[in-house]
Amino acid sequence: MSWARALKQTARSGLRIERTKLTPLIALRGTAGVAIVIGVCLGLGNPVLAVSSAFGAFSAGIATFQRSWRPRPVLALGVAGGLSVSTFLGYLAAAHFMGFLLLLAVWTFLAGMTWAIGPVSGLVGTQTVAVMLVTVTLPTSVTGALAHAAIIAFGGLVQATLIVLFPIRPWGRQRDALADALAAEADYARRLRDDPVAPFDPQPLMDARLASAMTPRQARRRPIQLHGPRALAEQVRPVLAFIADPVVGVPPEGPERERVRELLRAAATVLDAVAVAIRHAKPVRLPPEAMAVIEVPESGPMLSGAARRSALRLISLLADAVELTDEPIEATRPTTESERGHLLRPSVPKLVPKALRSLRREARWSSRIFRHALRVSAVAAAGYVLGHALPFGHGYWAPLAAVMVMRPDFGQTYSRGVARFAGTLVGVVFGGVVVALAHPGMYVNAALAVCCVLLMYLLLRTGVSVTSACVGAYVVFLLGIAGAGWEQTVQERVVLTLMGGLLAMLSYALFPAWETxxxxxxxxxxxxxxxxxxxxxxxxxxxxxxxxxxxxxxxxxxxxxxxxxxxxxxxxxxxxxxxxxxxxxxxxxxxxxxxxxxxxxxxxxxxxxxxxxxxxxxxxxxxxxxxxxxxxxxxxxxxxxxxxxxxxxxxxxxxxxxxxxxxxxxxxxxxxxxxxxxxxxxxxxxxxxxxxxxxxx
Structure with missing residues (x-):
């Protein structure tokens, strides 16, 4: 593929807006955490502190929206801990340009290596670099640095507390993963009626397996609906494939094939009903015709040989799925020893050796993660130097934009770079126009910033361009709390964001890690x-x-x-x-x-x-x-x-x-x-x- 075509495709990908299900209650809860932190700091009479401290609650809220199977309070607290450490170190070194530059390069390299552990860890590492760069005050003592780090941690603690006090759809992600697996099985059964060798993507089953791994505490509290159906889904898939196959199952045409089609249609109906029941924590509701098909008649399922055995097995599995899903929702049971060996998720301290092994495995020149860490470290240092050399304030925006868009692969880096610049341009222009026309005061700016956070949380999964627009306006209003002029903010934000995006793209072109x-x-x-x-x-x-x-x-x-x-x-x-x-x-x-x-x-x-x-x-x-x-x-x-x-x-x-x-x-x-x-x-x-x-x- 030529560079022109690749850039065109990545630009389109970055600017694409996805239609996705919104979660307004979760967005409101996360926004409340940011509002509480800003309100507390404004109540103390320190607008500058409100600007810097809001980042902790803001980043902790973003982490709780990520695709992780860890409990949301743990994610919020983990992010808050990482942000506190980076804030403390950043404030200590910020007064010395060369010292901070060296710290930034080393910290960014380590943050880039965290992508070896997983995407959520990589995102958290990126956020810690961002908060290190967003240094708007320079404490002159260790005590002052500790105070700012504590404020950042307070934001994460507030988010975790709100999640515990106001749980929204408990076990929702686990329910959705299991329901998606069963719905995929239902779709597979329908496609097999017309195409006996239809393909099946096992990713929903893999996601359901990841969702079933839980901490010991979670395993003791897990609803019974989340126990058995996943294993049944694994067993149903080969049976469906067997009875539909024209070579080892039944002939392509004839009465046996018609019976198989009836079974497949009934299986799809049952699996869909079980998926709906699990997703919404309700009893299974089946139409009578589906129940009639899965009931074994006295003459058997009208098949012979291995196909008959498979049909009987399918009927048994479907009946078990309905029975398990119809158990009382609040009933729980301890996990068995066999489940304990394979389904229990290790605690966070026990993950440390695994994380270290992952980092050691990627510490080689040919690794795309290692190259990403080197790349993002060099770009962050270069962006910081250039940002301070230019006649603008807030020079950290250039390296911040670069770090936030850079990913270990070409496609995401370039698409995010285009999307971030386009979204930032829209956001800062909108925020600048509002500030220029309305001249809001400190508290109105704070309210507008909170509204932008709400929009960003609500639209987080629609695309980078949309969220960047929300963040761009949020920054304008947030800096307005501290009295920053909107003219300078808009100009700086646009120019330095463009510079950071160009640095990120140029770095991948000069030092790539191609997957091909x-x-x-x-x-x-x-x-x-x-x-x-x-x-x-x-x-x-x-x-x-x-x-x-x-x-x-x-x-x-x-x-x-x-x-x-x-x-x-x-x-x-x-x-x-x-x-x-x-x-x-x-x-x-x-x-x-x-x-x-x-x-x-x-x-x-x-x-x-x-x-x-x-x-x-x-x-x-x-x-x-x-x-x-x-x-x-x-x-x-x-x-x-x-x-x-x-x-x-x-x-x-x-x-x-x-x-x-x-x-x-x-x-x-x-x-x-x-x-x-x-x-x-x-x-x-x-x-x-x-x-x-x-x-x-």
Whole structure:
């Protein structure tokens, strides 16, 4: 992709306004926290302190809107703690230009590295840099610095207290995640009626699993509706895929297919009803026709063989989902030991070793996180120097704008840069016009600033340009409390924001960390993870007595994580102005389709694992051994840009098919489909005459 096209696409992305569900009560609660802090400081007769202290409550409020499964009071307090430390250090060093510049560079580098821990940690790190830059007073003593740090912490404490005192829709995020997973299953069932091999995005199931991980205290208080349905959703998906598949399920046409369509329609209705009940904490409401379909008639579900067993399993799972969801909402139970090992979220102190390991893993030159930390550190220092060299006040706005828009990937950095400048221009012009025409006093400016905060919280998820406009006006009114002239504020804010955005964009062009060259490595990791999942499933057919369900489950989770990493990398690479480096977009799409089919086939095979007392299958054992070797060789071939060869695996399957004499069952048919999917993968990545990927090296 050319630079012109990449810049055009990122600009459009940044200026796009999303339609999203608004949360007015939560926005009001967060705004109340900011208003309380400003009101207290104004009551003490210190407008300058009100301006600087409002940042603590403002940033803590923003953190509570992030997509984190941690309790909201913990997020607010964590942000307040980080802001207090950065405020204290910033005030101590602010009187010495070179000392503050060195502190800013080091602190910004550490904040950039926090993206290795997660997006919420990265955002908190960015906020700590911002509050360090927003230094409007210069205390001359350690006591003064501690006082300002305490005021910043007070803002976070106020937000946390309001969340505890005025809970809004408790467990709402967990309910939404589980409901979204069930709704995705319902949509999948509907699509299977018309397309028996329809794809399914496992991301809602992954989100539901993350939402189910809780602290010990949360686990003791969790509503019973949030206990069982997630596991049922995981079990329903392979059963739906199995009965719909025209190869291992029922024929494409005929009375059995019609019965399957009825079951799929009823399953979609039941899953949607359960999702609505969980989302709104209400009993399940099902239409009579759906109940009639999922009730097992005396003659059975009118199917035969493996399809009949799958239909009975589906009916049982749907009945369990309805029964579990109809439990009293307030009833709770302790988590079991098995859940305790996998679903309990560690406390914040126990996360420290994990965070340190993540930081150590990314501390290498090739890491995009490490490069981002170096990049943002250099830009913050350069912006601070330039901001003070120019004949404006508030020189910190240039590095502040740069730090707030910079992200570890090209697309977000450029789109946020364009959106922030456009939104800031609109916001400061609006605020300047209001101040110029109305000449509001100190308390009116404070009220207008609080109104801007309310709008920003309310529209936080609509886009960066909208929130930047709200923040731009907020800054004008906030500085008006301290008596800053609107003419100077508007001019400074626009010019320095533009400078900061240009510095951020220029830094990525000069010192990039492109995702495109990493696509082959991501694809190889997905091949390896999908292969391990297939090996774990077919090994259960080869050695039923030794099968371990946990091994299959862990392999499935690894495959999902590898797929998510690939999709994230591909999404970033699509926006980058660089060549594809041997993996074109068409080849990447074909490879993704083949690996998705491989995962679907493996999932179907998992739906009918044999009992432990079943006879071992020598053919399946030979297939597993060859599959393990072939997958390892294929992953290496993907990394080295060589053609994939599944000939030996195809021969092993043919031998197994010949020895089975038509009695191979589900495992043999799924193995055939698996080899076909792998052949499609080889064709997608082939560099030969018939291949799809003939890019030059």
């Amino acid at each position: 060259p990493r696509l082959r490595e991501r694809l190889a990791q997905w091949v390896e993870a999908s292969g391990r999942y297939a090996v774990a499933v077919f090994d259960a057919y080869a050695r039923p007595a030794e099968r371990r369900p946990r091994q299959v489950r862990e392999a499935l989770l690894d495959a999902r994580a590898a797929r998510a990493a690939w999709e994230e990398s591909e999404s970033r690479a699509e926006k980058e102005p660089v060549r594809h480096r041997g993996l074109s977009l068409s080849a990447a799409g074909a490879a993704q389709s083949a690996l998705s089919t491989m995962g679907r086939v493996t999932m179907i095979a998992e739906a009918h694992l044999p009992d432990r007392d079943a006879e071992p299958s020598p053919g399946a054992q030979a297939f597993v051994d060859e599959l393990r070797r072939s997958v390892e060789a294929a992953a290496q071939a993907v990394r080295e840009r060589r053609d994939l060869d599944w000939g030996a695996l195809r021969q092993t399957w043919q031998k197994w098919d010949g020895e089975s004499e038509g009695r191979g069952g589900v495992a043999l048919r799924c193995a055939d489909l698996l080899v076909d999917a792998l052949d499609d993968l080889a064709q997608a990545l082939s560099r030969g005459p018939g291949g799809r990927n003939r890019a030059t090296r």
